[in-house]
Amino acid sequence: MKRLPIHVKGECFLDTREEEMRCSLEILSLNHCEETSPDVIESEKENIEQQFYHGGKVTWMNLWLVDQKIVGEVIQRDAYNEVNSLVKDCLCWSLDRAPISCINMYHHPGSGGSTVARQVLWNNRRDLSCAVVKPSYSASVVSEDAIWLREYEEKDPQKCLPVLLLFEDCDQEYLEDVKYELEVAVNTKKIARGTLCFILLSCRRSHNPEKMCKESPQHNVSITHKLSETEKKQFSKKRRSLEKQFKPEFILTFVLMSEEFESHKIIEYVKQFVKHLLQGIDIKSVVTKLVLYVALLNTYVQNSFISQSHCEALLGLSIHLDRFRQHAFETSLSEQARLVLIHLRDEKTYIKLIRIIHPLIAKELLHQLLGDKQQQSDLALDLLNNDVLFEHRFGKDQYMKFLRDLFMTRRRISKGDKMDTFFSPLIEHVREKECPDKAIELLKAAYKRFHEDAFFAQQLARLNYKHDRFEEAEQWAKTAVAKRPNNSYFLDTKGQVYRQWFTAKFKAMKQTEKTPENVVDALETALKAIECFQECEKAAVEDNETINNAGFFGVVEVGCELLKLISSLDAFSGRNHSRCIKYLLTDYMPAEVEIPWEIFHGKLKNIQKIILEALEWISEDLSYFQTDLNTDEEKTSETVERTTKYPMHWLVNKSSAYGKYFSGVSRSKDQNEGKFTPVMKRMMIYHHGGGNITTIFSLLTNQKDCCGLNKPESPVMVLEQIISLYPSNPMGAQMPQADLVNYIASHFALSCLSTQSPKLVAFQDLQSLSDQFPREKQRCLPSTLFLLVLLFWPEEHDTEAEKEHKYETVLSAIEHLQRLYDKKLKDIPPRKKRIYTHFFLSNGTGFEKFVHKSWMEDEKVFLEGPKGMKFYIPALKTSSVPHNNENVTFYLGFTLKGPVAYNITVQT
Incomplete structure (x- = not known):
């Protein structure tokens, strides 16, 4: 058994150099807490236990006291056995076992997931090297420290104990980054095959843990508020014990958990608790203001807090001797504040922190303390304009982050939230429960407070266009772009402003007869949107650290809507649709639009090419990845206006719609295909789903409805139709490279479904046909090279x-x-x-x-x-x-x- 650094009073004592190097891990040693003096145990044991049941996170000292039978048990939920079993499974030797195993825990907030995770570490510390990862450190630093921990006092890196690393509420991206760094390190060290080096235990809050587990059933455990019959008996017994030991207000979070957070019981319980608590409180005192500020942050910003130093500054305390500081701070609080505020400590900086004992309590405190006289927007504005807190230097970065998150950070299901939101939860609340004007006022104040930050200007553009205030939205979008001209996300927002504006104008004309004259304004707005999205495309392509394809999606969506508007005019609708195609694809100029659309002709005649290029770009992206990269991870500030949840279906549908507009014919089987021009045939191919290899291969992945098109034909019939639209003698046709790619890809797809199809040409003929591809490989499309392989x-x-x-x-x-x-x-x-x-x-x-x-x-x-x-x-x-x-x-x-x-x- 290796000897790990000893711990005294929960602290890890290494030499100074090692302590600086191994700062990213909270190491759990074999003899953790054993050096704690008996006097400290006797004086602190009740406070330690009360802190936990009052809402604090379980500590190693809690678990050590239980082991020593100094305090009562900490209940092990059923999930503990599930997770522990998975850990044991990872330890079973196998030649094909990967050096790094991952176990995911998804838990309802407040259901004891963090406690389960730490119990697993505590009870495995004799057989594994255990540590908690501090996510404030980079993945590379964590990896270095984890490798050091694995090899601590070991001479042979092939014979080290596996390391169990706990990640609490870390983004999946961060976890994957650490895993990647560890894989690189393990490969570099040439660890023998079948050797388990690391177990990564991820403990993440989620409002739908069962769903998260179903999406990837292996090595996943869900923990919900629902208690099993065994758990109910355990909680009931423990609750009776705690009620004898502590006052009800000190075991509130345990009571909430024992009631399974059932809404009809808990809502009333919390309501009555807060109502009783607030009796006699001084509404106007600075302490009550502090409670409100903390409650606002805790309600809307996950894992938020205010440093004790900030609290002292707000309360006007100035203590020069550290030994009197905690006493002075606690005595300055009201009785109510002492009951609802819990004291914590930052794992990295050891700064003392303050938060409300539970988010449900924070939410109810806001409701009851504000009453009917004050709204949450007023409190948020007051907090934003509080110079004492904003300018306080100690712990300023963390405070500024929480304040920024309050106004900026959206909720995401992928991050464990209940829903996806377009704005931060606070802004969503204000615009829906109060009024949009208040929300706009708040963001304007935040824009000024954060030194006219371009991201707040972007948020203001979004908020205004969501409420059809397009002139204001346009100005804020322009402001954001002016500050960051090459930011593709800001250009996307500007394009969305014009897109939504165009949609509103188009919708307003539905009840009136559309003429070339009265659609000019809408045309101009649509073309502005397309221009912005093209700028977004360019900026995204040139940015070497970002993948943002929102501009390409925007071009296609607005382009298709624009085509819909144009084709709805009497001059271009019905039997006159061929005139529309002729106008858009040739030099032909209908008399009806020649004068009214004079300034638009060049742009409109280029629209077919613009949409085609965007579709081909998206197709290429999906042929690499099959998913929209923007849907995986989102930065706090730089996010697209909207993500496409099913990009493959989107591409198929938009390609079909695009092809329909420019083919100029219906899909009736009775029509004479000999009358089709090459352009019309190409557009019909697009309409059928043969416009690119992504849509072609999609016919194989969802045969039930031809990938969302609800086509009555089978995929075999569709592919045969596509192939029949190409020249009957392709060897002598000299097709363009893109068409040749699609022709060959259609045969590969058809061969997977029907090797007996009469439309399927010989494999050798396709090999010969590929001679038409460019000789110089640098001129070949990626799809061309793929087919050559x-x-x-x-x-x-x-x-x-x-x-x-x-x-x-x-x-x-x-x-x-x-x-x-x-x-x-x-x-x-x-x-x-x-x-x-x-x-x-x-x-x-x-x-x-x-x-x-x-x-x-x-x-x-x-x-x-x-x-x-x-x-x-x-x-x-x-x-x-x-x-x-x-x-x-x-x-x-x-x-x-x-x-x-x-x-x-x-x-x-």
Whole structure:
């Protein structure tokens, strides 16, 4: 058993240099708390226990006192056994086990999840090295410290105890970053395969823990307010014991938990508790103001607090001797404040903190203390304008963050909140329960207070356009862009202002006859929106640290709405729709619009190209990732106006709508396809879903309704229709590169559904057809290179010469695919560089892929090519690659980055 640093009174004592280096972990040692003096135990045990049942987080001292039978038990919820069992499962040796295991705990706020997690660490500290991660430190620092902890006083890094790391309420992004850093470190140290190095235990609050667990059923545990029959008996017995030991107000949070937070009981219980508590309180006192400020923050900002130093500044206390400080502060509080405020300490800075004992209490305090005379917006404005708190220097950064979050940070289901919100919960409350004017007033005050911060200007633009105040929204959007001209998110907001304005104008004209003259204003607004979204596109592409595709989505959505407006005019509707297409795609100028739309003709005639380019960009993004990158993680300030939850369905539907506008025909089977022009045929292909490889392959992923289009035909029929719209002799047609890609991709998709289809051409013919692709690979589209890899992947029956030729083609294509992938992903963190696998190798030739057994060398996976050539295949997870030169088997997947190796297994 390794010897970890000893702990005295809950503190870890290392030498000064090591303490500075290992600051990101709260290390739990084997002999934790054992050095605590008996006198301290006797004098503090009741306070320690009361602090916990009053709403404080469970401490190691709580658990040590229980072990020593000095105080009563801390109840172990049923989930403890589930989590502990998963930890034990991770310790079971397996040759194929990954060096890092992850266990996720999702728990209702206040359901004891944090207690369960710390109980697991406490009871496993003899068999594992245990520590709590301080998320204020970077992932790389945490990784370094975790590696140090694993190897502490160990001579052989291959024989260290696994480390159990607890992450409390950390973003998934942060957890993944730490995991990535640890994987890199483990691979660098060449730890033997099958050795468990780290268990990452994530404990996150969620308002729907069961749903979070269902989304990824392995190694997940949910903890809810609902108690099992066994738990009910335990809580009932403990409650009777605590009621004999403490006054009711000191065990409030335990009572709330024992009642399972059932609304009909708890709401009334909390209401009566607060009502009783506030009897005789001095509403006008500065202490009551302090309670209100803390309650406001605790109600709306998760994990918020105010430092004791800030509280002392507000109360006008000036204590020069530290030994009298705590006593002076506590005696300055009213009796009510002492009952609802709980004292904590920051894990990094050790600054003393103050918060309300429970968010439900904070919310009810706001309601009862404000009454009918004051609104929450008034209190928020008062807090914002409080110079004493705002300018207090000690702990200022944290206070400023909470104050900013109060006005800026939205709620997100992905972060464990009940719902997604467009504004911060406070602003949402004020605009809905009070009035929009108050919300705007608040954000204006915040804009000034935070030194005319551009992000607050952006929020004001959003808030104004949400309430149809488009002129004001336009000015605030312009202000934000003027301050940060190259910020794609601000440009997106500006585009959304015009988009919403255009939508409102279009809607207002629905009951009136639309003429070229009376739609001029709406046209101008739509084109402004498109221009802003194009600027957003450009800024996002040039920003090497951001992936923001909102501008491309915006261009398509406004473009389609604009086409809808234009085609609704009598001059272009019904049988006159062909005139609309002719106007938009050629030099043709209808007399009705020539004068009224004089300044728009150039832009309108370019709209088809603009939408097409945006659709192709989105298709390329989805062919890499299959999801909208903006939906995964969001920064506090830089967020898109809206995210697309189902981007694949969105692309399919928008591509179909776009194709419909420009094809100029209905989809009736009776029409003579020979009358279609090449442009019309291309638009019909788009309408059917064959406009890009993403929509083509989507026909394979959701065959029930052809991926959201609700088409009556089967995917086979749809693909056959798409192929029939291409030239009957493609070899002599010299199709553009994009069309040729879609034609070949349609055959790959059709081959997956029906190898007997009469429309399916021979695999060799597609190989010959690919000769039309550019010789210079740098001129090839990513989808072109992807198809070249599929078309020329060597087969068992090939001659050596054929294999050599194919390998050269494939290697060249992969080299350029990887360059394009790296360019696409820019400088974002490596762990975010995801990739989507479109195909796997299976048995057979031609369209039927095959499985290959391969070998690896020097920690790299290779296929053996002709003449002993080595074909490097990147592993999807580098941690799965063995460190010795061994024969391995794996599944080969094809992505737009190139081939990747899945499920690497050493051959026995």
